[in-house]
Amino acid sequence: MSLQIGPYPLPNNLVLAPMAGITDSVFRRLCYQNGAGYAVGEMLSAQTHLWDSKKSSTRFANLEDPEPRSVQLLGIDPQELAQAARLQVEQGAQIIDLNLGCPAKKVCNIAAGSALLGYPERVEQIFKAVTEAVDVPVTVKIRTGTDPLNRNAVQIAQLAEQQGLAAITIHGRTRADKFLGQAEYDSIKRVKQAVSLPIIANGDICDVEQAQFVLEYTLADGIMIGRGALGNPWIFKQIEAYLSNKQAVSPPDASQRYQVIRTHLDGLYQLYGELQGLRIARKHIGWYAQHIEQGDTLRRRFNSLQSADEQTLWLQQFFET
Structure with a gap:
């Protein structure tokens, strides 16, 4: 159950995935409180001239996050990424994570994210530039390759090890x-057998049984949970208990759900302001509603409300009744 990244021993081997527009400091804090051992911040462009926006400013290292604080950088230019890493470390980042896993079209169209997997020489240059630029651990999140005929995760992982990275996360x-489809774990297992770095497995881990299967099958040192945590931050506590002693943890009752959701909404309003906060809150309520009896009723009414006060009042009324 232990996992260590560089000099940082983590309380367990359960990691919250970075998801743009979702895993902000508010959601990360909730997941930490509910059993996550580590969380990677949302991806931040390495183009520093974009950092003046409100959106980017929420993705810097948050000094209130539990240590180690991680920032994920997205880019294609080795020196640009190196400079961005230096600046984020100066602002409090303790781990720099590199995004070679995002499959979004707007990211891949500029050969960033998972598109970089098709350019191993550029990847090696990026690893070298960033590790030389900062004195904190550098990690990377990758996919298994660019397409099923070109799976090169082992090659990329070996480059990471040669250039001194501290850990690798692989989405299957x-x-x-x-x-689409189901995550394949064979490539993750091959990477684990090919390098000595800590390996974190990611993809389709949505319950305790799957978590145990992935760890045992891939031999990974940890697992990263993304979509399985949406509307369900309690999944980390449930998996931790199951892996530790096969003890089942009951789902939270209505009162516990209300307190967590209310804390989440209050944090969103504070972080983003009321107008943007209430819009983001609608997205999260949609995910919470999937795990709540009569959740459709909660979601439909909630999405029609136009103020934070109306949202919090309806949430309270829903759970009271």
Whole structure:
């Protein structure tokens, strides 16, 4: 159950995935409180001239996050990524994570994210530039390759090890797969057998049984949970208990759900302001509603409300009744 990244021993081997527009400091804090051992921040462009926006400013290292604080950088230019890494470390980042896993079209169109897997020489240059630029651990998240005919995760992982990276997370799909079909874990297992770095497995881990299967099958040192945590931050506590002693943890009752959701909404309003906060809150309520009896009733009414006060009042009324 232990996992260590560089000099940082983590309380367990359960990691919250970075998801743009979702895993902000508010959601990360909730997942930490509910059993996550580590969380990677949302991806931040390495183009520093874009950092003046409100959106980018929420993705810097948050000094209130539990240590180690991680920032994920997205880019294609080795020196640009190196400079961005230096600046984020100066602002409090303790781990720099590199995004070679995002399959989004707007990212891959500029040969960033998982598209970089098709350019191993550029990847090696990026690894070298960033590790030389900062004195904190550098990690990377990758996919298994660009498409099913070109799976090169082992090659990329070996480059990471040669250039001194501290850990690798692998999503069990190729760039071309996006999020379709089922995650394949054979490539993750091959990477684990090929390098000595800590390996974190990612993809389709949505319950305790799957978490145990992935760890045992791939021999990975940890697992990263993304979509399985949406509307369900309690999944980390449930998996931790199951892996530790096969003890089942009951789902939270209505009162516990209300307190967590209310805390989440209050944090969103504070972080983004009321107008943007209430819009983002609608997205999260849609995910919470999937795990709540009569959740459709909660979601439909909630999405029609136009103020934070109306949202919080309806949430309270829904759970009271």
